[in-house]
Amino acid sequence: MSKNSISNSVIRRLPRYYRFLGELENNGYVRISSRELSEKMGLTASQIRQDFNCFGEFGQQGYGYNVSDLRFEIGKILGLNVQTPMILLGAGNLGTAIASHIDFKNKGFDLIGAFDSNPELVGKKIGSLSVRDISELEKFCSENKPVAAILCIPMSAAEKMVDTLISCGIKAFWNFTHYDIRINHENVAVENVHLGDSLTTLSYGLNTLINPPSDDE
Amino acid sequence: MSKNSISNSVIRRLPRYYRFLGELENNGYVRISSRELSEKMGLTASQIRQDFNCFGEFGQQGYGYNVSDLRFEIGKILGLNVQTPMILLGAGNLGTAIASHIDFKNKGFDLIGAFDSNPELVGKKIGSLSVRDISELEKFCSENKPVAAILCIPMSAAEKMVDTLISCGIKAFWNFTHYDIRINHENVAVENVHLGDSLTTLSYGLNTLINPPSDDE
DNA sequence: TAGATTGTTAATCGATTAACAATC
DNA sequence: TAGATTGTTAATCGATTAACAATC
Numbered sequence: 001m002s003k004n005s006i007s008n009s010v011i012r013r014l015p016r017y018y019r020f021l022g023e024l025e026n027n028g029y030v031r032i033s034s035r036e037l038s039e040k041m042g043l044t045a046s047q048i049r050q051d052f053n054c055f056g057e058f059g060q061q062g063y064g065y066n067v068s069d070l071r072f073e074i075g076k077i078l079g080l081n082v083q084t085p086m087i088l089l090g091a092g093n094l095g096t097a098i099a100s101h102i103d104f105k106n107k108g109f110d111l112i113g114a115f116d117s118n119p120e121l122v123g124k125k126i127g128s129l130s131v132r133d134i135s136e137l138e139k140f141c142s143e144n145k146p147v148a149a150i151l152c153i154p155m156s157a158a159e160k161m162v163d164t165l166i167s168c169g170i171k172a173f174w175n176f177t178h179y180d181i182r183i184n185h186e187n188v189a190v191e192n193v194h195l196g197d198s199l200t201t202l203s204y205g206l207n208t209l210i211n212p213p214s215d216d217e
Numbered sequence: 218m219s220k221n222s223i224s225n226s227v228i229r230r231l232p233r234y235y236r237f238l239g240e241l242e243n244n245g246y247v248r249i250s251s252r253e254l255s256e257k258m259g260l261t262a263s264q265i266r267q268d269f270n271c272f273g274e275f276g277q278q279g280y281g282y283n284v285s286d287l288r289f290e291i292g293k294i295l296g297l298n299v300q301t302p303m304i305l306l307g308a309g310n311l312g313t314a315i316a317s318h319i320d321f322k323n324k325g326f327d328l329i330g331a332f333d334s335n336p337e338l339v340g341k342k343i344g345s346l347s348v349r350d351i352s353e354l355e356k357f358c359s360e361n362k363p364v365a366a367i368l369c370i371p372m373s374a375a376e377k378m379v380d381t382l383i384s385c386g387i388k389a390f391w392n393f394t395h396y397d398i399r400i401n402h403e404n405v406a407v408e409n410v411h412l413g414d415s416l417t418t419l420s421y422g423l424n425t426l427i428n429p430p431s432d433d434e
Numbered sequence: 435t436a437g438a439t440t441g442t443t444a445a446t447c448g449a450t451t452a453a454c455a456a457t458c
Numbered sequence: 459t460a461g462a463t464t465g466t467t468a469a470t471c472g473a474t475t476a477a478c479a480a481t482c
Contacts, residue, residue, distance in 0.1 A: 148423060263450070
């Protein structure tokens with residue numbers, strides 16, 4: 001019974017549900033009610049039921065939800081039952097750290113290649129991968145058919161790189177640059193990570209904590 | 218005329234306004250109307266005016282906004298006119314990359330120290346900093362009075378670490394773990410970066426792009 | 435069956451958009 | 459002054475919460 005368009009607010013909560021259900025499962029929970037879950041997650045039970053009902057009926061009246069079934073269903077909705085081949089563009093500090101830090105396989109992806117234009121980085125090992133020269137990108141893509149890409153390159157290189165990647169068949173971008181991919185391309189999945197904006201927001205939070213705005217100033 | 222409580226939606230847009238205004242300034246813009254800005258940013262002019270009016274009257278009827286004045290005002294709201302001393306906890310791949318990649322000074326912070334419990338990492342250089350042993354944390358804090366911290370440590374170490382940091386006077390957390398800081402502490406500024414959730418959301422986006430949900434299934 | 439808890443509809447709340455009077 | 463564009467109020471839209479009938 002999946003409804004046609006799911007609001008962004010709901011989508012953003014799904015990974016968190018998935019995480020919490022995983023922890024519950026690890027802690028031996030077999031069933032959980034929306035109320036119990038709401039208390040653990042700091043949401044309302046209503047919202048949880050509304051959220052789940054966007055995708056189907058996963059519970060049972062009088063019982064609640066089966067933790068592992070629900071987790072499996074949400075995993076399926078999130079596309080975690082497949083592993084999409086993914087490549088990294090830009091093997092500098094950030095790209096390398098992301099590539100080593102993230103558990104791709106449990107997030108629906110498989111990191112199969114890394115590229116950089118800096119000759120000094122080419123050949124560098126990132127886990128089991130070694131960084132390739134960017135000139136090998138097209139050949140690699142036609143042979144290995146990656147569908148997703150991580151962008152850890154300078155903003156100035158982003159537009160051209162995205163054009164190339166799209167023409168190579170990339171459909172999903174985990175974008176650590178400020179370049180707005182959707183300006184020139186549609187029918188792509190984009191997830192932007194604006195680390196700088198995030199830190200700026202923290203500055204705001206600290207500023208208002210220390211210096212609370214008064215009514216009349 | 219700052220209103221008392223600004224909605225989260227507004228706050229999240231502020232860093233982006235600040236960035237765009239910076240680019241406009243670099244491109245020689247002196248003034249801009251809410252309509253022009255709305256077209257560049259993909260928002261409505263109404264929303265832009267509403268957002269700015271949460272904090273004061275920064276424009277002029279019949280003219281628009283002075284780009285550099287407006288940017289300065291938003292910078293002040295974001296607390297970018299001061300640089301809060303900040304420390305890094307966890308100098309692994311991710312911590313190191315964040316510390317080297319981010320332009321702290323332009324985001325309201327000054328990274329003055331880095332700590333790790335792994336003896337192999339102690340002494341490692343991150344830019345001009347060298348990683349200190351975690352045992353030096355308290356002494357360092359009492360001497361240097363950092364107010365903000367970046368958490369790039371394992372989830373399992375987070376609760377204890379946050380308790381310590383709070384007792385050392387830390388008031389703002391840039392949190393790359395999944396530990397929920399606000400459960401045990403109030404009156405702290407927290408900005409969570411859930412990279413794993415972000416990638417999971419990308420998986421959802423790709424999944425629904427490739428496999429659009431139909432009305433009746 | 436009685437109790438519990440879902441799925442879902444209705445009510446509320448908040449955020450976005452539209453409209454326009456104020457004014458530069 | 460006339461034209462432009464803000465600041466702000468009112469209307470709309472969407473998301474969250476509350477309520478409750480359905481049902482396990």
